[in-house]
Amino acid sequence: MSSLNDFFEKVITVKWGPEKKSVDIIDQTLLPNTIKRIQIRTQEEIWEAIKKLRVRGAPAIGVSAAYGMAVIANDIPDEDYEGFYTKFKASKEYLATSRPTAVNLFWALNRMEDTVKANREKPVSEIRRLLYAEAEKIREEDVQISRNIGETGFRLMEELKEDGKELGILTHCNAGTLCSAKYGTATAPMYMALEHGWKGTDMHVYCDETRPLLQGARLTSFELYNAGITTSVQCDNMAALLMKTGKIKIIFVGCDRVAANGDAANKIGTSALAVLAHHYGVPMYICAPSSTIDMATPTGDDIPIEMRDPEEIKSMWYKEPMAPAGVDASFNPAFDVADHRLITGIITEKGLCSAPYEEAFRKFGIK
Template sequence: MKSILDYETVALVDEDDAIEIIDQTLLPGTIETIRLHTGKEIWDAIYLLQVRGAPAIGVTAGFGLYLLMKHSEAASYEEFMEELKEKSDYLNSSRPTAVNLSWALKRMESHVVEFTGTGKSFDLSKTIEEMRAESERIKAEDIDVCRRIGENGLTLIKDGYGLLTHCNAGQLATCKYGTATAPMYLAHEKGMNIKVYCDETRPLLQGARLTAFELHSAGIDTTLLCDNMSASLMKTGAINAIFVGCDRVAANGDAANKIGTSVVATVAKRYGIPFYVCAPTSTIDINTKTGDDINIEQRKPEEVTEMWYKERMAPEGVKVYNPAFDVTDNELITGIVTEYGVLKSPYDVAIRKLFEEHKNR
């Protein structure tokens, strides 16, 4: 019988002009794949969190832009680029915080410019084929990067460790391994005895519905807890390290991740527990100076007042504060685990050095 780990999070079905994804809004009760054909379907899938997690969103965006341009009838390079920019801007408007969305779209645009820019002969079919190849490369690189993040994160884990994570930075947020969960999967593969604790992650319950689901499916010793129980758990000494993913890292090392992450980091600091952010370099935004400059998505109040309940659990008309993310200050972060190694404070220096060394990556 197939488990959730046997499904591809995001796949290109080129012969059907479609992207196939796991509809994550139905998990864990129902494992169902759906196909996205139109720009509106792709936009909705990203906004409604049918596909979610920064790397998976980036892969979806790459495939999406290719598919939306696949049947272009542009007669010139200029006409093609105008159409490309319009479709890219539309997809980019679905979620503002996850930098991988804009990163993947910009990468696709840049590849077209490099392949068939002004002054070169424009071949429509070859240009579209190059877009397909580039979108496939984005996916292949995501799998490779997550594996390398896992290997680097594994150096921070010892046999018998208790690990805490928040939200879902697992395989369901990427194409394989995940980011924050990648060290956990590799530790499990090596036969290490680890215990993983998952915050439920209110209000959308990604930890309960997704992380606990996939780790438990993999045979990892998994315990679920409510968000407001993490401090109590940390105080017992059960947690040796914390691994979280992120949607954007600023140039100074501030990291935006699912709402509640900064609370976990603050409590971890109080109890002297190392707090690691797992981030591919594509999630590091050197053009965003600090976390104060990150645009935080505000979501619908119904996610807090009604979702998951049989009856509304808040008074009608009450105001609701529902940011999708918060920013963890760099001083609370023990290390940023990337595919190139573990960055340490001062993060502005470490990030600048990383990009200088790998600027042609």
């Protein structure tokens, strides 16, 4: 347990900088070869860190945005409420433009604004203090949410585990401690297994490399390997053969937004994985904090999909370009949407949701 806690401390995604005057994050664009922490303070630095994926993953984006707004508010010089709120709201709206798909970003920013509006009768100095407290509360809630998701996922793992055999698990992109305040979402069941006494060799996690940004290869395998879990990396297009050979018993993936009908937007490639899982009869679970469930979005067709720089495909991770300079790579969506009919279940911190999903969400009080 101590070694696992040491690992979490080493890779803590978001924390306060010195004297809480900045946000301290791991620059995830440098992983796995370099673990470097950077300090971000201005709204431009925070926006850039989220946009450029220095910090990424829906929960971590939410925590970083909350921390960032507390730091930004501390630097607003106005002591009258109206002047303070005007500048605060402008910064909040600016940060909201950094990533369009991850609903946690807007959820966290709205919570911070609600804190300002709910305390308008108090001195601005007190509002600043309350913003720091709210940001910390968002972080603490995220840790507990991840634990709850992990416990539900771990029980599903226990049902499939055979004595003397490793449990084959597949995941896509990174929904681990690096995408959250601690345990992650899709990797939380594996970390809970370690806390419940499983050895790292009791499971074998296969990480899709996750083209084009390679979050599975660079981040998830980095996490799980350093946590002592048996880990393999494979190309995304190898997942079908893995399932056909029977090596995969369960799939856990994260999510950036869930529509009311259960359609789930996650890193590009998740939709194809859902089709394969359904074909081969492998249970696939979406691990989603209730804050990512957007009941105002009826179906996955209504989820905005972020388009990324074509050079992420052609040259970003290579010493030399991997495609002719003039060839088109403009179709570079960051996400796709897994159809709810292909998903076995959606694990939230409130429990396991099964179809019909809108009914299940409302049963758990998700509005």
